[in-house]
Amino acid sequence: MTQQPFVGRGAIDLSALKRPAPQQAPTGAGGDAKPGAPVSAYAVAVDEQNFQSVLQSSTTAPVVLVFHSPSQAPESSQMADDVADIVGQYDGRFLVGIVDVDAVPQIAQVIAQASQLPQLPVPLLMVFLDGRPAIQPIPGMVSRDELSTLFNELGQQLTAQGITGRHQPLAGAPAESDEDEEDGPDPRYAPAQDALAAGDIDGAVAEYQKLVDSNPADAEAAAGLAMAKVLQRTQGVDLDAARAAAAADPDDVDAQTMVADLDLLGGHVDDAFARLIELVRRTSDKDRDRTREHLLALFAAVGNEDPRVLKGRQALASALF
Structure with a gap:
């Protein structure tokens, strides 16, 4: 939904x-x-x-x-x-x-x-x-x-x-x-959540990174880190300008991943995934690798158990192979 x-x-x-x-x-x-x-x-x-x-x-x-x-x-x-x-x-x-x-x-x-x-x-x-x-x-x-x-x-x-x-x-x-x-609520996540509440995105990224470094298997910390990095990348970005740049150059990895980030934050999760999956189909070598890695990070931000992520992973596998 x-x-x-x-x-x-x-x-x-x-x-x-x-x-x-x-x-x-x-x-x-x-x-x-x-x-x-x-x-x-x-x-x-x-x-x-x-x-x-x-x-x-x-x-x-x-x-x-x-x-x-x-x-x-x-x-x-x-x-x-x-x-x-x-x-x-x-x-x-x-x-x-x-x-x-x-x-x-x-x-x-x-x-x-x-x-x-x-x-x-x-x-x-x-x-x-x-x-x-x-x-x-x-x-x-x-x-x-x-x-x-x-x-x-x-x-x-x-x-x-x-x-x-x-x-x-x-x-x-x-x-x-x-x-x-x-x-x-686990108090380990409080510093990162407090940083987000205060608008300190860089601080939230740092706090989540500490948790992931200490326990790479902590799925909640990994998801928090991925979402905080989306916020970090999109700070101060003009939505209309970002969309215009992506429309002008459909194969520009930076432009397409930025719009995917903005779509994710706007609740358009399927659109974000579809944009990057299609970019994977069209690109090769380093550009394809960068796009795939960015998409995997968005999967982590949404949560690996989310049905849209499961569907997205299937589509990504089809695009790759």
Whole structure:
């Protein structure tokens, strides 16, 4: 699934809700689990009382709203469970608000009006940052594999943009096991992430390089280093000028790899891969080697388990042989 980068849009007008929303932090729902109910420490059932505070949490880190309806589309409740479960693996990079439109139709009406829709489609997935939709809403059923790909890409975009905030686990959320508690954010990555948050790209590259040098098998550090180097290469680059240069000379390795880097940062992962794979087909010797090595670095930045990387590797093998 190709995902668009974070973009600023209009804030949601909450005035249509009948009851004012208190300002306390959102809390998880207790009781027995049921389809569409919170299933992690970073998921909350949304109602009129906590809707505003859930959205306000997006000033810390992105908030994902999942709209489901047990009566209209029973399968949508399973999708809500999948989103909550997947997001729970990101240690607070996202918070999920689960909206049962049967129980709180007013919230669905507010979102439909803000989106200029006659009726809200169900299921629907939205991502908010700083109180505003951050990506185009995603209507309809999305498979678990596609959801995993989506959040992997969003997590990479957060890192690329230096957005490193995390939500705190919700009070009243399902208890975590001791093993889960030990799997919190690894402090080894904090210096690099702090450097990114401060806009110090060179510092982030240096910190990730230290981690890779000390443990070449550290896949997360390798991915972080690869993405930080993309940011480093593209600092101060004019997108229009870069595209013009690439269009003027399709076989210029420097020009083509620069646009591929910019495409990757813009969320156009498949386009970035396709550009360099075609360049591999057209070039030879040192130019081909440089292009291939650059493409492999972009594979590492996206993550070797990403389906687009697996597809890209197959295409690269075909281009080489």
